[in-house]
Amino acid sequence: MGSSTVHELDQDFINSFRSPATAGNRIRDLNPISFAIIMLSCSVTAIALPGPAGPAAICLLFAVLSVAAGLAKTFLPLYGKLFAVVGLILFVLRAAFLPGNHILWTVGPISISAEGIIQGLNFSLVVMAVCGAVTFFFAVTPMKNLMLALEQRGVTPRATYIILASFQAITDLGKNTKVVMDAQKSRGIETEGGMVRRTTAFLPILAPVFLAAMSQTEERALALDARAFNSRNRHSHLVSLRPVSSAEIIVVCAVALGAVLSIVGAVFIWN
């Protein structure tokens, strides 16, 4: 990087820090904590509502919301995969093995009953609704926004550091693993062949990656300390989140109320 080319300072980018971070979408701009409460309430509602229609409706709601949030492209394939793998296994095994009086048909030792199908459907849809709440939450909320929201609520930067650094470490160590693996292959360490051979290839790949990362911890600790990480000042933040609007508070309260009502319903009405 010589000083030969003079670059313009990207003033728009710098100015973006002067106003709250926005993704330009109402759902995605919800405060991460508000959104967490909404998703939690949705999960509770899904568990409490009578199945299979109740939890199915909640699952559908996530799909609709993901379109509204402009995240259908990332969320729907992921959610679809969860349905296809986890949801299907949960359902099929129940349908096949749960005992019931109304046997629909029998194949060898497996007899499929109407009760098994209903229970399987109910259970797998409830699990899928809870899974949807979790995956949708993280599809909408960038990890750094969540950490910022937590810091603003008083969580120590040490804790948020651990989380954010973990994601970076996964990336970094992953890259190193690839490098070491290629090096070991070219050095003739077998990564194919019999089971024993492949098992013995494991250590020479993992150990150098772990040890290299570990030997950097001292310098990382010092470098971060030099950036006043251990300072006892109240830390400030370059990035800000939107202030929570009263409309947002009303939405959160409404959804939470919905969850409470569905619990009341589950206790007194439909169960």
Added chain:
Amino acid sequence: MELVSLRNVGFTYAYGDKPALTDISLTIEPGLLYGVVGLNASGKSTLCSVIRGIIPHFHHGELTGEVRIMGKDLLDWDPAELSKSIGYVFQNPFTQISGVKETVFEEIALGLENLGIEREEMIERVTVVVRELGLEALIRKNPNELSGGQRQKVAFASIIAMDADFIIIDEPTSQLDPDASEAVFGIIRQLKERGKSIILVEHKIDLMAEYADRIIVMKGGQVVMEGPARDVLVSDGLGDAGVPYPEVTELAFALARAGKPLSSVPITRAEAAQLVSDRIKEAPHAHSAL
């Protein structure tokens, strides 16, 4: 008042087989640029660690002698205070990126966030160092995906932005090309002109000759020489410690060995150019002089 004073300081790392520092007595005056030179493993970084209180607060081991920083005994300092009062740019650029920020601009601001600086001032200060170091093209980039040289500049910028009055800089140009190295030295000089005290470890002796006020020469864990750059860089002590002389100084030595010494021994290119042109003027017919 002196900034740092060491009296008969020795240090052995825990489980180290030999001392990394032995019997060092040294005074650092404020407002100057000190260059530290010496072979690999001669103890340069360890000396910096003592001056910054990383020893004994972080590295365990046996520390002897007396260290006073800004008049206060090292052991009486609160480590968190020391890290705010003394800036430190480390040797390895790869471990100095925090790994928790997604853009270079935010990475440079991290130290200011930790100091609790208010947002508008933070933006102001980061923008200034970005301009100074010519990092404009990088501010939106992910710091975890930069090259070694770019990381080194970002690490340097991150510490400069924190604006400590006393800064220790350990080999800031190891990953940089000559132009970029020169630019970094230019900034270090500006810092000094703004009244900051600087300790700079660096192998590029020609740049040291150009910029340092005083030079500390280390060998085998000892300070073998300390004095004005001009005196140290032409002394025998430098060569004895295995450190190369500046290019132009070597040249002058060669001339002296050939029986045609310059009127004084230069340490910078500008001085050498002056001396040589003087020589050419005073002996216009003696072409064989050079």
Added chain:
Amino acid sequence: MKHKKGFSALMRSYGRLTIFMIPIGIATNFIGGQIAILLKLPMYLDSIGTILVGALCGGLPGALVGTISNLINSITSPTLAPYATLSILFGFLAGWLSKHGVFKSLWKTLLASIPFALIGSILGGLITIWVFGGLGGSGGALIVGALVAAGMDLNAAVFTAAIPMDFLDKIPTVLVVFLILKRIPTRLFVKLPLGYVYLNKAKTTSTTSAVNPVDDEDDELALG
């Protein structure tokens, strides 16, 4: 969250490197699992980081590594979340075993695979039974299904499927942990909470206290 002041002080009491070891432990869990898949090994090998950090820094940091690894996995596979309980126990167990010098000898380390495998299979099985009624949402559930189809009782099938799988996983896991611990340099052991276990000389005696004064007013914010 509520005890964040406690968290800061706690992390500090573990020395300054522990907080940097946790992300590495988490990443090690992930890449261990990935290497196992790349090498087509029939084991998970995804708790090596948890056990290493537990062994080097203590039970609680180890448990944190396990928990966070599990929660990160749960972002894309939420049905894994209940099994975080296992990771927590692995971390604490590793810390406890390490403190008693178990990882310093090969045969003791190999024996240690027994409690790890038993926790993994028995507690894992119980979670599958309690949370998913015995039929979980992973590939292992298909084996359980096959066993039930062959006439076995559901609960028995859960454990029958899990126990051999867990031993197959935990024996190489603890072996890798043992071999990596052997290669850690002294200068790093010195700075880790349980490093003294692995240094054969007496605990470091430094003339000056290397412990930081505990900053008690770290953050004045309190969660309301």
